[in-house]
Amino acid sequence: MLNRSLGELSRGLRNGDFSSVELTRFFLDRIENRGAELNAFISVTAERALDDAHAADRKLRDGGAHPLTGIPYAHKDLFCTEGVATTCGSAMLADFVSPYDAAVSERLNAAGMVMLGKTNMDEFAMGSSNENSFYGAVRNPWDAARVPGGSSGGSAAAVAARLAPCATGTDTGGSIRQPASLCGVTGVKPTYGRVSRYGMVAFASSLDQAGVLAAGAGDCALVLQAIAGFDPRDSTSMDEPVPDYTPPADANIRGLRVGLPREYFGADLDPAIGAVIEQAVAALRQLGCETVEVSLPAMSLSAPAYYILAPAECSSNLARYDGVRYGHRCDAPADCDDLYTRTRAEGFGAEVKRRVLVGTYVLSSGYYDAYYLKAQKARRRIRDDFARAFERADVLVGPASPTTAFRLGEKAGDPVTMYLSDVYTIAVNLAGLPAITLPAGVAGGLPVGMQMIAPHFREQDLFRAGHCYQRETDWHRRMPEGFE
Ligand code: GLN
Numbered sequence: 001m002l003n004r005s006l007g008e009l010s011r012g013l014r015n016g017d018f019s020s021v022e023l024t025r026f027f028l029d030r031i032e033n034r035g036a037e038l039n040a041f042i043s044v045t046a047e048r049a050l051d052d053a054h055a056a057d058r059k060l061r062d063g064g065a066h067p068l069t070g071i072p073y074a075h076k077d078l079f080c081t082e083g084v085a086t087t088c089g090s091a092m093l094a095d096f097v098s099p100y101d102a103a104v105s106e107r108l109n110a111a112g113m114v115m116l117g118k119t120n121m122d123e124f125a126m127g128s129s130n131e132n133s134f135y136g137a138v139r140n141p142w143d144a145a146r147v148p149g150g151s152s153g154g155s156a157a158a159v160a161a162r163l164a165p166c167a168t169g170t171d172t173g174g175s176i177r178q179p180a181s182l183c184g185v186t187g188v189k190p191t192y193g194r195v196s197r198y199g200m201v202a203f204a205s206s207l208d209q210a211g212v213l214a215a216g217a218g219d220c221a222l223v224l225q226a227i228a229g230f231d232p233r234d235s236t237s238m239d240e241p242v243p244d245y246t247p248p249a250d251a252n253i254r255g256l257r258v259g260l261p262r263e264y265f266g267a268d269l270d271p272a273i274g275a276v277i278e279q280a281v282a283a284l285r286q287l288g289c290e291t292v293e294v295s296l297p298a299m300s301l302s303a304p305a306y307y308i309l310a311p312a313e314c315s316s317n318l319a320r321y322d323g324v325r326y327g328h329r330c331d332a333p334a335d336c337d338d339l340y341t342r343t344r345a346e347g348f349g350a351e352v353k354r355r356v357l358v359g360t361y362v363l364s365s366g367y368y369d370a371y372y373l374k375a376q377k378a379r380r381r382i383r384d385d386f387a388r389a390f391e392r393a394d395v396l397v398g399p400a401s402p403t404t405a406f407r408l409g410e411k412a413g414d415p416v417t418m419y420l421s422d423v424y425t426i427a428v429n430l431a432g433l434p435a436i437t438l439p440a441g442v443a444g445g446l447p448v449g450m451q452m453i454a455p456h457f458r459e460q461d462l463f464r465a466g467h468c469y470q471r472e473t474d475w476h477r478r479m480p481e482g483f484e
Pocket of ligand 1: 171
């Protein structure tokens with residue numbers, strides 16, 4: 001069961017080799033036995049999962065099943081789920097039960113997928129290590145003393161440990177690709193506007209995008225197929241046709257132009273990670289790709305720009321948590337100011353407060369031009385750099401993270417060092433591009449991910465290249481010791 005692709009699970013369900021109830025029980029048992037040590041789940045919805053599995057089995061029997069019907073998944077606790085708590089990793093939303101489903105939840109339900117539970121995450125998706133969760137840190141299944149990455153760390157750890165065959169994630173600055181890299185799984189962040197943000201708790205609205213984590217690229221393709229597409233309830237959702245993401249089994253990437261951005265292979269890249277990526281690039285060449293060096297000169301502006309824009313948007317989005325409408329409310333407020341102040345002081349953790357403060361500052365009159373406006377200009381330059389690079393390359397390849405999984409606590413006291421975990425991922429969000437992380441090797445016994453970036457709405461190229469690469473390699477099939 002553990003190393004079957006979603007396609008194989010789907011065939012097994014259709015052939016009657018096992019039922020959805022059996023499959024669901026299998027993963028629920030794994031969560032029960034191994035979930036606590038990783039702290040990957042905030043809630044496990046066993047009863048509902050078994051009900052849904054029964055319904056899926058009926059559909060599989062009676063016809064009308066979707067290719068994903070009956071397959072279990074873990075859902076990042078940032079997607080609203082009707083009747084099931086959506087905490088976003090925050091004390092602010094600890095008791096929040098959404099009255100409606102997010103678009104992504106709706107679509108996964110409609111496909112007949114079975115939700116196992118909601119995964120742990122950095123509070124409001126702010127973080128790179130999953131140490132910012134109100135529910136405690138998640139542990140990396142490859143080494144329990146290390147972080148799984150963030151903010152979709154619970155999803156990445158759950159998939160790596162095979163507590164679920166796939167999981168949802170969100171990526172504002174790297175939160176799917178970086179934890180996928182640190183946990184040795186595949187993770188795809190689609191083009192901005194590809195997947196509806198309706199019912200996704202907002203962090204930075206111009207950057208947030210939902211995606212998928214699973215063992216292989218083919219698995220991610222199947223789930224993205226189910227969640228992608230236009231939604232009039234999200235004003236930034238794009239009305240673009242969704243192509244078939246699953247490449248034919250005999251797909252090839254001969255002649256694919258692979259751009260290697262110079263800035264991704266600079267002095268700050270750990271040589272052991274550089275060696276893994278070079279080996280992966282050699283494998284792509286073996287498969288017939290051509291490589292070409294490209295440059296993204298404004299790349300060094302991406303972290304400074306992101307850490308102005310994302311906090312600015314977060315300070316505005318998080319203004320809604322005021323103790324009036326929903327979420328935490330302090331006891332016995334003396335007046336309105338006291339209500340706001342104590343509610344927010346009690347409900348938010350340190351990193352969220354830091355972002356709200358920075359965001360409010362950069363948006364304040366007098367500083368707006370100096371920070372926010374300048375950051376927007378940098379964002380434009382970064383976007384233009386990518387457009388130029390894509391004139392010479394079909395995809396870009398580089399590392400997804402400058403380091404392998406670091407130790408719990410190692411960067412927790414130093415926000416700037418933590419922010420630099422995202423140097424290879426955030427430019428992609430600023431430009432709104434799709435990108436995938438593919439497990440590509442190990443360094444010091446820990447997984448290393450290769451990142452591949454495509455032009456807007458070219459997710460299919462990422463899946464095709466990922467499929468071809470994973471047909472030749474088995475890094476995506478390796479499981480952490482003790483979880484095989
Ligand atoms: N680590 C980045 C941050 O803390 C990105 C988070 C994300 O993609 N949600 O903002």
